[in-house]
Amino acid sequence: MGEFELISHYFAAAPCAQGGEGVALGIGDDCALLDLPAGEQLAISTDTLVAGVHFPAVCDPLLLGQRALAVAVSDLAAMGATAIGFTLALTLPDVGRDWLAGFADGLGRMARRCAISLIGGDTTRGPLSITVTVFGRVPAGQALRRSGARSGDLLCVGGPLGNAAGALPLVLGEREAPGELAAPLLEHYWAPLPQLRLGAQLRGRATAALDISDGLLADCGHIAKASGVALQVNLAQVPVSAALQAFLGREAALHAALTGGDDYVLAFTAPAAALSGLAETVHVIGRVCEGQGVTLLDAQGQDITPQQRGYQHFRETP
Amino acid sequence: MGEFELISHYFAAAPCAQGGEGVALGIGDDCALLDLPAGEQLAISTDTLVAGVHFPAVCDPLLLGQRALAVAVSDLAAMGATAIGFTLALTLPDVGRDWLAGFADGLGRMARRCAISLIGGDTTRGPLSITVTVFGRVPAGQALRRSGARSGDLLCVGGPLGNAAGALPLVLGEREAPGELAAPLLEHYWAPLPQLRLGAQLRGRATAALDISDGLLADCGHIAKASGVALQVNLAQVPVSAALQAFLGREAALHAALTGGDDYVLAFTAPAAALSGLAETVHVIGRVCEGQGVTLLDAQGQDITPQQRGYQHFRETP
DSSP: OOHHHHHHHHHHHSGGGSOOTTEEEOTTSSSEEEOOOTTEEEEEEEEEEEBTTTBOSSOOHHHHHHHHHHHHHHHHHHHTOEEEEEEEEEEESSOOHHHHHHHHHHHHHHHHHHTOEEEEEEEEESSOEEEEEEEEEEETTOOOOSSOOOTTOEEEESSOOOHHHHHHHHHTTSOOOOHHHHHHHHHHHHOOOOOHHHHHHHTTTOSEEEEOSSOHHHHHHHHHHHHTOEEEEEGGGOOOOHHHHHHHOHHHHHHHHHHOOOOOOEEEEEOGGGOTTOOTTOEEEEEEESSSEEEEEOTTOOBOOOOSGGGGGGSOOO | OOHHHHHHHHHHHSGGGSOOTTEEEOTTSSSEEEOOOTTEEEEEEEEEEEBTTTBOSSOOHHHHHHHHHHHHHHHHHHTTOEEEEEEEEEEESSOOHHHHHHHHHHHHHHHHHHTOEEEEEEEEESSOEEEEEEEEEEETTOOOOSSOOOTTOEEEESSOOOHHHHHHHHHTTSOOOOHHHHHHHHHHHHOOOOOHHHHHHHTTTOSEEEEOSSOHHHHHHHHHHHHTOEEEEEGGGOOOOHHHHHHHOHHHHHHHHHHOOOOOOEEEEEOGGGOTTOOTTOEEEEEEESSSEEEEEOTTOOBOOOOSGGGGGGSOOO
């Protein structure tokens, strides 16, 4: 087999290469073809992961395949979309059969968990880099935007934050931890499960939503700016996992939850009346007010918004 | 401005970032949103260009921007689709304002020529690499596939071949040529114009189609394999430009046209009766027969199919 036959062999063999609902034509022609039910819009997002920048240059390809797909699908969840398919643009320095088999396996596992199909791609030679473009469908006009938050809404997140940031020193081999602490953190880093079901539940309920990738405070800044409102975050309400707290201690765990990034958990705003019946992992962490920017409050309601340069992302500049 | 504000500044300023027909939501949220008219399917293709592999590491960013979009849009033409939008995943080693301004300008110029809008993207730090994913629409069931060629059809191409391959030594600085020879070749390399109009004309006429990117003989092999037929190419009918022939001589020009790649000209099969009224640049270059593989015939009908290893791509293996 030549290089490209080898690659197509692995990905064609992956279960995720089977066409799913909405996929009229998958891999193998000049384009893939999607069908879209009447009254629905197509949601599209693209994410690139570069070796040595977004993941360690040497890592388990199975884990990498899971993560590369998950971080992209998370954007579909953030819009309230149902996943349909994805394309994979894979740039590889060389073709190792074990690496490809592992990567395709990881990609396939996450594809099954998200009910999404590989519909096309491009393989090129070069420094290791992975670009995944995802496609979903959402009823017309019901996509969750960042721009609809209104004063009086509550601010919520879809689950504990900071696990992926906490896992980073483990991923990089800078620290070690007992297996029962390390496992849930590493799981969140390497296989964050996109909150597709919560996103779908939020259609018609949430006024604004996104998935947390830059860190809670930075991403709250994106909602505040897009909606023309201020967001107040109550530190005491920010959820952190028991594993993260045990690994880092309470203060560092909260720091990771506020600024760490890579959570791929939804953050959203909604009127209080719209929250009944949502997933139990949803936590109210603050509220929407008139004004601009993001304010962090302690348990006494004191403004403890960090001012350091490292937090500049959530201080939006014009 | 920070890194990402700088980048969004350039691409938001580019005319191609304006939403066009079918774009319900462009850059700035977690996903872009597309509308699709009833009875149409969405066509999707993705292409990656890597510095030092697909283009010289040092080159004019304006030309690179044009080329990166053109080679991707060409896949929409090959399916008979109408262009709607594209996403850009741009990985850059550093952020140079002049480079970004030039690249955005080139991207915008090609976007206007193809009537396609930038709808989203991702910018990351790393070795220079560009992944463009394009979206088009095509009436349901009318997309041009590779698999419909039938014995008795004629084999056609949308214009002269080999110009981009002929330009390569000029691009790489290995040769020089007088301006009047070099200009049309370089234009074809850096700004190949996707044959969207011809592709649309071919809906309901062509039985199979693709855009020539791997070289005529290799790509004819793809049609032959997908359709389960044999293709005969008549060397004397293969069109080459006057500029290419003057630059390389007749024999080398034909060699470039047969195997050079990067043409982004359509190749298609159709019954003779379906060819009337097509663009004047269309040339009949052979025919479809029972059997398999691609055969090259000289003016006397002798089989002169090249057997060298360099041509292996059009010798399909099971």
